[in-house]
Amino acid sequence: MRLLVGLFLLLEVNAIAQTYTELALRRAQYLLNGTTPTDEEFALYGVDENAYKAAVRQMINDERFYDSVLRYHERIFGVGLPDEYLIELINEDIDGKQDKFASLTCDRREGANSRFICAWTKDYEDGKGTGCPESQEVAASVFWYPEIAAWVCPSVITNCGQDLSKCFIQYGDEEAAKNAELGATETFDSRFAVIKSLSRQAAGIATAIAVENYPYTKILEPGVTAVDGAIAHFYQQTHHFKIDQLNLNSQVLEFLPQLSLTDTRFKLIKAGGDNYSRGGVISSFGWLRRYDKNRTRANELYKRLLCRNFTAELPAIFPQDPGNLRTAAACRSCHEVLDPLADFFLSWGEGAEIYTGSSAAVDTSFAGCQGSSVQELAQCVQQLPGFQTCTVQNVWEWVVGRGFYKEESDLRDGLVEYFQTTNYSFRELVYAIVTHPVFMTAARTDALVTDPLEAPPLGEVPTVEAECDTVISYAADIAPLSANNCDQCHSAGSDRQDLTTEDQWAALGETAVGMMVSGSMPPGGFNESVQTLAQNVKCWLEQ
């Protein structure tokens, strides 16, 4: 008995203060995986810095890292869509008849051995059960939860397919359905699942890029999108919704059979062909519909991807008709940048006319980049040092809980340089910050930064260092290298900008050099041949 009492005394009385690695472990594990360390994990990973760093590496490789990064991107992009944005996409005139929207309502019958049934919504609402006698009901699989069968009338299978995927699904218990996850439960409602996934699509693109460890600049890659099971289900409802008006790259619909309808994770799709109006996250449905004016789209890009704000002192008396905002004294400080930036989005309509209200493209410019399309804007922003620095700032604020102080300018620059060294690896950037002494220290400060570091410089389009001590000839020094590295895609008749003539190189050479140096083009990366080409073009343009 006395032994037991002694044992309890040893165990219970003295609480040991937490070490700084234990505090860091707890914070990192919650932020990156959404969980709290157990005693076992503290004992393994909280003992010293090396064990802690090994744990952080495991957290980044853990499947739960995806959820944390998805939530991070949801907050960074701020895209959320109300339910009515889905309703406005409904094809109201199916087969020339009103109210022909074919939706099923599913629920479980009450009582012993209750069957899971799916019925035409009208029959369900009229209290007709499945709409046919029980003896005629047949079993169908359900695409959102293959582990169960639903009992339906034969007409349902005829119209909705054996797995019901061709029809829109509603669930009796809406509150449960709103929070149900695809593939995990019989509870499913297409309305909530689809609008939630469309809201998250921009975040899904960036998260898939980040978690798969592609260069983070690819979140703005023309032709890149991401689709999860709910969106794949939605894109197949071509008779119920105006899918053709979403201006999707046609290849996206061709790839749909390769996607699982129960996949809760966004799968990357890289579509070729004409991507004139596309630029990764900034041409996702959520971005364009939520930020539904071109100026808003431009402003949100400026704020969220470049960490800059349009702010100006308004005049004491605002002119009633300021005229051209780009030149009006009270307005130009913002609008001379904002409006040309907004012009890149002219291929998309505004508001509910997103699908049909495009305007003619105009030549415009932003941050030294010339162009007229979302594609060109995206390729420009990919290269901007301001985008890289803003990414570093956003990740820093996510895990450190505050912005940078002015005296931390070297630290921010160091992290940006490291981000570039790893070819824009989001995972390595997170690792670098979460294992930095600032993160690991036990002390805590206020989230309000009293002396903040200024907005990152937008930067110039990156260029290459070159000793231009020889005369460069287009025919001898540029055309052959262009033929090897560029002509495969950038030639007459292709879907990309033609770069096979001297005039074309003269007009677009500076942009091309920036894209080569930043690694955006060609797809194979910045090798010796590409470097020589970039140097030759630079010197040739300066001659």
Added chain:
Amino acid sequence: MRFRGTIVSNLILFGLVCQILSGCYFFRKRSPGVEATTSGVVGESLGAKAGSVDEEALALVHAISSSYPAAGIRPDPDVMVRNLLLEYRDLGSTVAREIGRVEAYRLLLGGANQDFTIVPQDTYDATSLLAKLKVAEEICMGLVAPDEDLHPDWDSILPAGPEDSATNVLYLAQRFQGKPSSAVSAETIQSLNSILETGRSEGSLSESSYIPVCATLILDADFLLL
């Protein structure tokens, strides 16, 4: 018979103590370091992947010091409940219904609205703290004293029977304060035991007695800020 019963109960007690020491708990725990499944890219190639760690360059970054530490971070109010539930429960309709039961409080907690015109709160105010208390009570019932009708197939996360308050209280403190059991102070245990005693009914403790203990810990400073 009484002698054998004493040995059995001592063995059970000893077993529980061993489990506490080894850090093995009665909850559904996912293995750390489970590799994320790769999804790849459908369609054209996205080109080369980004790089991996550069230890030399990383050391240079880590050598850049700062006199400012990190700030306290409030767990995201929109995913806090989901994260808490998924530490102990599998995804499914019961989790969905549980989240739905507290959905009405999400905006009061400081969560974002559907279109993000209201962004998630980074700090607490009186409203969000009060909402958190209400949410904590609901979630704690599901965790420590699940109801057969509301939470079918759920067991309590308490590692021991209700009368073993020492084991259970220490366990809850470790989980919700997010510190090793050895770092949980005696004062904390004492306070939690006092709260637990208020839930004693007819001289006995039940799983429901632990709901206020669980809710108190969710409102503790260690849970409110990382």
